[in-house]
Amino acid sequence: MKTFTNEPMTDILSWAQKILKESDTISFEVLNPDISRGHYAGETITLDRISYLYHSYKAWSDLGELLFCRMLTPKTVSEHTVQITYEKLDLSDSFHSSEAKEEKYGTASRFAAIRKNEEPAFLSAYLRALRSVKVGEKKRILNLGINTGDEFDLIRTIVPHEKYSKIELVGIDYSESVITVARERFHEGNAIFHVHDINDLASLNLGRFDLIITIGTLQSSTLEFKSLFASLVQEYLSKEGAIILGFPNCRWMGGEMIYGAKAPNYPYSEMSILVKDIYYCKKYLQQKKFRVTLTGKDYLFLTATKIF
Incomplete structure (x- = not known):
């Protein structure tokens, strides 16, 4: 040795x-x-x-x-x-390498084994973001890419029941299997889940929300990042609404959350695209009179609250 x-x-x-x-x-x-x-x-x-x-x-x-x-x-x-x-690590043991589309993140996928709330680096940053926007005071919350509902579960955990029961939660995901699980997990009656394409939110007639959350979703290659983000702010956020955006700066493989986003055409972590997307959102929101903070490590959380 x-x-x-x-x-x-x-x-x-x-x-x-x-x-x-x-x-x-x-x-x-x-x-x-x-x-x-x-x-x-x-x-x-x-x-x-x-x-x-x-x-x-x-x-x-x-x-x-x-x-x-x-x-x-x-x-x-x-x-x-x-x-x-x-x-x-077994680098092939990762949902990132899956060629599936609709069920790449479904209940039978490797992604289903991931519990981000059990990773301290994720949990701490997400909790800070939720508390920063005063989640317990919100009336309507939208989550895009909700999967089985872990991000709502944390809200249910930290908000007192009398307040939580009055919050309307709306979650959207294109995977039918994960939405089925989410509906079973949230049976209190204040949560609604849709199996739907996020590119076509208009057909759902969702209305406006006090808080919009989307973690690791907007950067999907199937979505028009800039136009979708702008429409969320302009068409779905209430006048006093807040936003939490989670940008993955990690990879999941072999049972581990590994720091550093994998970029196309690079054999190592390269964050140019990540930084560019974050900067675009930050600048856009600041122009709309939002106070914007950026926290986290393996997941970078952009949190925006309205300035009055």
């Missing part, structure tokens, strides 16, 4: 990339991060006359993610060191 003491991260990264070309797992011995908590990456720690460069468990976890690996539970090797093991 390879041992690293005072080698810089450039050496470790290069070694790991080389080994992973031939192997599905790698293990190496490093300084136990718990021994010198509070140090920054790269600080020198000397123990028993051996100099180590410090790296936290977060640093080792980040390295594994960058290598498209999962980090297994570290094992104690000696008084001062632990064994770090990475296991390659």
